[in-house]
Amino acid sequence: MQTRLTSYVIPGTDIERDLSGRSFADSPEWTGNIALEYEFDSGLFANLNANYQNSSIAYLDNERSSGRADFDPKNDGRLLINAQVGYDFGSYLVRFDVRNLLDEQYINRYLLDIENPTSSYGQHQLDRSRQISLSLQAHF
Secondary structure (H helix, E strand, C coil): CCEEEEEEEECCCCEEECCCCCCCCCCCCCCEEEEEEEECCCEEEEEEEEEEEEEECCCCCCCHCCCCCCCCCCCCCEEEEEEEEECCCCEEEEEEEEECCCCCCCCEEEECCCCCHHCCCCEEEEECCCCEEEEEEEEE
């Protein structure tokens, strides 16, 4: 989805900024998902899926947010691969999951203290690293 602004009035003021053509913050232009899933007659099942998004701007109005017109940080684009394999015994199910299989490290967001924007200048948050879990479910 492509999002673009035409103008923007700074909250609490009557100052209008021309942000024509600028995307909304944290709004990637391209995202995509694909998944493969198979269930065997024996009860074994497997799933492999991927999630993609390209980079996005971190701040709607970078000059107001960071105090600098030349600082326009971006959230990283990323491709995440997730996998799942398990066995369904009927009343019980065992599942092994791996999220972020390739252990991608990427900037998820930049932090901003709206009351004092320069206090959080340059701070960013990395998203979760690889996560592995084993689940046991029982159906009564």
